[in-house]
Amino acid sequence: MTSEASVETADSRTWIGVTLAWIFPGLGHFYLGRRRRAIFYAVIVTATFLFGLVFEGRLDWPEPGAPLTYLATFASLGSGLLSILARLLIENPRGGVLSVTYEYGCTFLRTAGLMNLLLMLDVYDITRGRKS
Amino acid sequence: MRISVPVTMLAAGFPVDHFLIMLLYAFLVSSFFAMLWASDRPSRTRLFTKIFGALVLGGLAVAWLMYPFPS
Numbered sequence: 074m075t076s077e078a079s080v081e082t083a084d085s086r087t088w089i090g091v092t093l094a095w096i097f098p099g100l101g102h103f104y105l106g107r108r109r110r111a112i113f114y115a116v117i118v119t120a121t122f123l124f125g126l127v128f129e130g131r132l133d134w135p136e137p138g139a140p141l142t143y144l145a146t147f148a149s150l151g152s153g154l155l156s157i158l159a160r161l162l163i164e165n166p167r168g169g170v171l172s173v174t175y176e177y178g179c180t181f182l183r184t185a186g187l188m189n190l191l192l193m194l195d196v197y198d199i200t201r202g203r204k205s
Numbered sequence: 206m207r208i209s210v211p212v213t214m215l216a217a218g219f220p221v222d223h224f225l226i227m228l229l230y231a232f233l234v235s236s237f238f239a240m241l242w243a244s245d246r247p248s249r250t251r252l253f254t255k256i257f258g259a260l261v262l263g264g265l266a267v268a269w270l271m272y273p274f275p276s
Contacts, residue, residue, distance in 0.1 A: 110240065113240055114237070114240070117233055117236055117237050117240075118237070120233060121233045121237075124229065124233075128226070173221050174221055174226070177226050177230075180230070181230065184230070184233075184234065188234075188237050191241065192241075195241060205244070
């Protein structure tokens with residue numbers, strides 16, 4: 074295999090891994106053969122996300138004039154398919170603002186998204202040889 | 206077709222305890238970072254303990270500092 078071809082293979086492996094990592098927590102690591110880690114990450118991130126829903130948190134969406142909602146949306150959409158499915162399927166994606174656990178729910182949902190974004194970076198580092 | 210969130214903490218009759226929720230959050234976050242940042246079991250355990258302790262004790266310290274402020 075020429076060096077150009079091997080770079081191309083590494084590139085495609087990287088982007089497939091990173092995309093899979095965004096789609097579902099742990100899927101990128103599973104693709105790279107790190108199965109135990111993948112299962113652990115899937116359980117932890119999915120549990121954090123589901124607790125966020127159970128605590129009646131809000132699935133953020135950008136609101137004109139509120140710049141922080143753009144950052145919150147970025148964090149929230151980090152959960153990939155979980156976030157998209159929840160937005161499509163649940164009755165009240167804006168959460169229960171009057172619920173006593175609303176703020177906790179928002180925090181859990183954003184944390185799950187940020188965790189998954191870190192997993193995407195981890196997959197990137199592994200495929201680039203920066204991490205074993 | 207849309208579904209309602211099947212269970213909420215209040216509807217399920219769980220006690221809504223701020224400290225328990227903080228412990229749960231600290232557990233999930235410290236487990237995640239221990240696995241992400243440490244490579245072997247002893248260092249993972251140490252890192253988990255450090256992050257978990259920092260989150261819980263830090264939360265309590267901030268709560269204690271905020272106590273004099275009226276709501």
